[in-house]
Amino acid sequence: MGKKRGNKKGPAAAAATNQNLKYFESDLFQCDYSPICGRFLKAKVDIKKGTLILKEKPLVAGPKVLSTALCVGCHADTLKTPAKSKCTKCGWPMCTSRCEDSPFHKLDCRLFREKKIDHPAEIISTDYGAIGILRGLLLKLYQPQEWKVFSSLEHNNEIRKKLPIWLENEKYVGKVIREKWGLSETFSEEEVYSACGVYEVNGFEIGDFSKFGAIFPKASMIAHDCIPNAAHYVNEDDSTLEIHALLDIPAGTNITMCYDCSLKGTNVRQRTLFKTKYFTCKCTRCMSPTELGSNFSTLICTANNCKKGQLLKKTEDDEGIWKCSRCPFTMTDEAVDKLLGKYQATVNKSLPNVKAQEEFLQECKSVFHPNHYIPLEVKFNLCMAYGRENGYKLHELSQQEAYRKLELCHEVLKALDLLTPGMTVVRGNILYELQAAEVLICRNLLESGKCSKALIKRRVQNALKTLVEAIQIFEICDPMKMLAENAKATTLIELKGWLNSLK
Numbered sequence: 001m002g003k004k005r006g007n008k009k010g011p012a013a014a015a016a017t018n019q020n021l022k023y024f025e026s027d028l029f030q031c032d033y034s035p036i037c038g039r040f041l042k043a044k045v046d047i048k049k050g051t052l053i054l055k056e057k058p059l060v061a062g063p064k065v066l067s068t069a070l071c072v073g074c075h076a077d078t079l080k081t082p083a084k085s086k087c088t089k090c091g092w093p094m095c096t097s098r099c100e101d102s103p104f105h106k107l108d109c110r111l112f113r114e115k116k117i118d119h120p121a122e123i124i125s126t127d128y129g130a131i132g133i134l135r136g137l138l139l140k141l142y143q144p145q146e147w148k149v150f151s152s153l154e155h156n157n158e159i160r161k162k163l164p165i166w167l168e169n170e171k172y173v174g175k176v177i178r179e180k181w182g183l184s185e186t187f188s189e190e191e192v193y194s195a196c197g198v199y200e201v202n203g204f205e206i207g208d209f210s211k212f213g214a215i216f217p218k219a220s221m222i223a224h225d226c227i228p229n230a231a232h233y234v235n236e237d238d239s240t241l242e243i244h245a246l247l248d249i250p251a252g253t254n255i256t257m258c259y260d261c262s263l264k265g266t267n268v269r270q271r272t273l274f275k276t277k278y279f280t281c282k283c284t285r286c287m288s289p290t291e292l293g294s295n296f297s298t299l300i301c302t303a304n305n306c307k308k309g310q311l312l313k314k315t316e317d318d319e320g321i322w323k324c325s326r327c328p329f330t331m332t333d334e335a336v337d338k339l340l341g342k343y344q345a346t347v348n349k350s351l352p353n354v355k356a357q358e359e360f361l362q363e364c365k366s367v368f369h370p371n372h373y374i375p376l377e378v379k380f381n382l383c384m385a386y387g388r389e390n391g392y393k394l395h396e397l398s399q400q401e402a403y404r405k406l407e408l409c410h411e412v413l414k415a416l417d418l419l420t421p422g423m424t425v426v427r428g429n430i431l432y433e434l435q436a437a438e439v440l441i442c443r444n445l446l447e448s449g450k451c452s453k454a455l456i457k458r459r460v461q462n463a464l465k466t467l468v469e470a471i472q473i474f475e476i477c478d479p480m481k482m483l484a485e486n487a488k489a490t491t492l493i494e495l496k497g498w499l500n501s502l503k
C-alpha cells in the first residue's frame, strides 16, 4: 500500500456544502457534511432492515470511458451484434429503430444534430466512450437545474490530477469532446475533467458491467464503509436503482454502502478503493489488523522453523511490513500482494470442479488462516457447487458430501456475520444452500431410521426458518426476485408439507 494518503476534502467538496443539502433528503434520511468524507446520508428515523430506503432513476447514463462501437440507444456492443440501423435524427449507429426511444440518447442526439457531429468512420473507435461524459456536460446546455446537481458531485480532481487517469481522460475524452467534436468553446477543460471525475467517483455500473455507467445523485451521497448497513440493486429493465437496509439503522446513524469488494482482504479493498474512488478507507475493519478478529487477511508463517505463527500487518505501520506472531519472519506488502495474486489467479481460472477446489483448500492450509478471504471464496464456491455443478443433482450427494456442504455453509456464514452482516445476497445464497443440505440430510436420516422423528422434525423446522430468511433476502434484491418467487411456489410449499407429515 505504501504511504498513507490523506482524505481531507479539497475546495470542491467544501464548495459542495454550500449546495442545497435538502435536495438529497427524504422522509427517511438527511444529508450532512464532514471534512473527511464530504456529504453523506444519515438516518432521520429508525430504519428497519429490509426497508427500501431509496428508489431513484438515473440523472444521466452512458457508455464508460474507453467503450468502443456500441448502439447509442441501448448500448449493446455492436462488434458482437452489428448495428443494423441508424438514428433517423442524428445518424449514429443503433441496433434497431426501437433504440431511438432510449431516454439516455436524447441530449447527445440533439447536440449531434445541431452541431452536425457525425459518428466515427472506423468500426472500432474509443470515441463512443466519451458519450457518457458528454451526456453529463450537456445538462449544462439543455437542463440547467439538473446541471447544478451533476456539477456539485464529488470529482476528486485534486487527487486524480496527479494520477495516470488524468492523461487517459485527456486522451480519450478531453480531446474527443473539445477538439474532434469542436466543443472547446462550449465546455472548458475544467468542466470536462470534472465530469470525468463525477462519473468515476459517483457512477454505478448497470447492464453490461464494464460498459455502462449511470449517475444516481441521491444514492451517490451514501458514504462507504467496509461493513455496510445498506446495499444497492439496479433493475436492468428500467435502470432504476434501489437501496435497501441490510441491517436495522437507528435514527442518527450514517447510512453506508460498500463501494467495492467487501469480501476481499484489507490490502485489496484499500487498493481498489483508492484506484477507483480516490480515498483511503479508515473504517473500524480497515483499522483492525485481524479485521475485527475474523482473520480475513491473516497469513500463516512459512519460515522453515516456524510454520505456525500468524502473519499480520499492523495498519499503523507505514512501511507495510507483515510480522509473524511467533518468530522474526517478516514479509513486505509487495511480497504478500504477489502471493495473493498467484492464489487468486488459481481461484479465478483453474479450479474446474469440487475435487479441484477441495484439493486447493488443502494446499491453502499451509499459507492462509482458514478464514482468510481466498480459501473463504473457495468455500463459498463449494457451498454453491456441491450438488449443483455439471448436471449432478442435490439428491445424488452422499450423506458425507451433504454434511460437508452443511459444514462449509456454516463456516462461510460465520465469516459473513462478522464482516457483512445482514440481508446481503451472498448470505441469501448460503442460507438457501444450507437449508437444501439440511433437508437432504434429514431425509436420509429418516430413511435410515438412525435418528428420532422428533429430532428430525426440529431440524426441518430450522431449515424452514432458514429458507424463509433466504427468500426474504432474495425478495429485496432485484436480480434474485425470480428465484424468491420460484422458491415460494415450490421448495417452501414442499418443505411445509413434509413438516406437517412428520407428526
Ligand SMILES: C[S@@+](CC[C@H](N)C(=O)[O-])C[C@H]1O[C@@H](n2cnc3c(N)ncnc32)[C@H](O)[C@@H]1O
Pocket: 007, 013, 016, 036, 037, 038, 039, 040, 152, 153, 154, 156, 201, 202, 220, 221, 222, 223, 224, 225, 277, 278, 279, 280, 281, 282
Ligand atoms: C460517491 S461520493 C460520496 C458523496 C461525496 N461525499 C460528496 O460530497 O459528493 C464518493 C466520495 O466520497 C468520499 N467518501 C465516501 N466515503 C468515504 C469514507 N468512508 N472515507 C473517506 N471518504 C469517503 C470520497 O471522496 C469518495 O470518493
